[in-house]
Amino acid sequence: MLDIKGLKVKLEEEDKAILKGVDLHVDAGSVHAIMGPNGSGKSTLSYVLSGRDGYEVTGGSATLDGADLLDLEPEERAAAGLFLAFQYPVEIPGVGNMTFLRTALNAQRKARGEEEVSAAEFLKLIRAKAKTLHIDADMLKRPVNVGFSGGEKKRNEILQMAVLEPKMCILDETDSGLDVDAMKLVAEGVNALRDEGRGFLVITHYQRLLDHIAPDVVHIMADGRIVKTGGPDLALEVEKNGYADILAEVA
């Protein structure tokens, strides 16, 4: 599934290396978590994979089921099955949430040579998915993320994920700004999507999200590299002792 080899990235505007050789492999059906201190490059990794402007790849590769992600436009990456749940979902005044979702779904289907979904079919689909995430009709009608609370924004990200059914899901600090109940709801949404054909990469600062979304593999990222990889216990160790011990150990 997702295969990242020796990925090196610098900022486009200044001579500052952010990723200094990231190696990561996520198989279909598995959940990987990336933890790490602030500024270690976790969010940059998610942006570079999804195709955000402002970064320059200086080495390495990233493929999804063999497709060279770095060579694709953001929309082509999405159509290839990649999805990023944003840390800060973007507000788009004037574009209705439903219109947005249907446009996105049909654009992806079209790109993959599949038939577009009719308005009636889409309505049925979205109602069912929205219900499980406690998203009401009003939230679907409002402009994308405008006036949404922090929790509503994150639930809306998961709703998009549920509707678009990507192969590879990256969650960038989806737990930030959420209270315990909201986090449970989001985690349930994610867990409902777990299956053999789908991979997850969960980026987080804290163990608590991983209590709800149990990872198979945990990576620690520091200074632009994956410095340690282990099982779920590694996250517990971070929670208990912080990053200092691990960083000292690998240094």
Place this chain on the structure above:
Amino acid sequence: MALPARREAAQAFADGLSLPKGGWAGPARTAALARLVESGLPFRRDEYWRYTDPAPLLAEAPHVADDTAASAFEALERVRLVFRGGVFDAEASDDPKAAGVELLSRAGGSDIHWARETYGTLEARGQTPVARPLAALNTALAPEGVLIRATKPNATPVELIYHVEPGASEVFLHHVVRLDPGASLTLLETGTAAGRGNTVLEVDIAEGATFHHLRTQGGDPARQVVSHVFARLGREARFRSFTLTAGGALSRNESVIELAGEDGSAHVAGVAMGGKGVSQDDTVFITHDAERCESRQVFKKVLRKGMTGVFQGKILVKQGAQKTDGYQISQALLLDDDASFLAKPELEIYADDVQCSHGSTSGAIDETALYYLRSRGVPKAEAEHLLVQAFLAEALAEIADPALAEAVLGRLTDGLAELR
């Protein structure tokens, strides 16, 4: 040029004109010509013409192709009146009489007519504090136009459909609409009248009456439009005007609105779009002269490669016009670096208990929103289109009638597709 010299030039210009003769309209035409001579022809150094050079409007009118696009309002029930090169085409039109519409060319020759009180009157009132010589020129010269007196609510909408006639490169049309108390009327204008179309619309809206005005201006790359809407609103009267401009070489659309009775409401809105060689100007002057009136100006422009968009909007609140609620917004979306937007929002307030706000912005498309949409699989062009539509939404919302809004949205979507 100093004013006396300009007056002489205007006099010489006026001497060369021949006015339609006779009837009740005769004195109004003569008076209008005198106003034109008094103010002089417009020129670049006028504060009022600083952003749009009037010189092309005084040069020889261009020859343009006819609009082939069907009317945006095809799906609506309405009375269609067709003008070809400014001349009424009876065969292509519905019966104007059945809709209570008279033609200026026929009615203007009689001795008495209700339109006498209005023709040139609102235009003349609109000459202060800012002179509008091209409107005076229209009053003096226009041989044709419609005279509509609406007497009851929910009259069938009237559409004026303009077509180009090869022999007529410059066309003057002067329309007069009077709404009796409680009456309502929707007036639609579509197409290109000529290489240069100069239209004046005078609307007198009595107590409790409602007037809706919507127009789409044709897109021939050489065509010029000079339009003036003069409206006077009585107590509790409603006025809404929306203009869609897509393309053309030069469009100067002026609206002069007077809220003369309490609790009146006037909304003027527009969407403009275009690319290289397109110059589009909305100039609006709204006077609040009574208590508790509301006015809104909402203008949005989508500017591509080298297009210039202009907005000059003023709200004047006279002494005693307490509880005025005035709003004005003009925004431009610059899709290319070489497009430009020039805005002059003005407020002049002589009452102390009023609420007036105004804003003007220009900027590129929101890159973060674009990335967000693309990351969900929406291709770049489609994502841009969604964001442009979102940008225009506030102006479109000013069209209160859903069927009319849909008709305009259809035309607008076509215009945006051509812009890409």
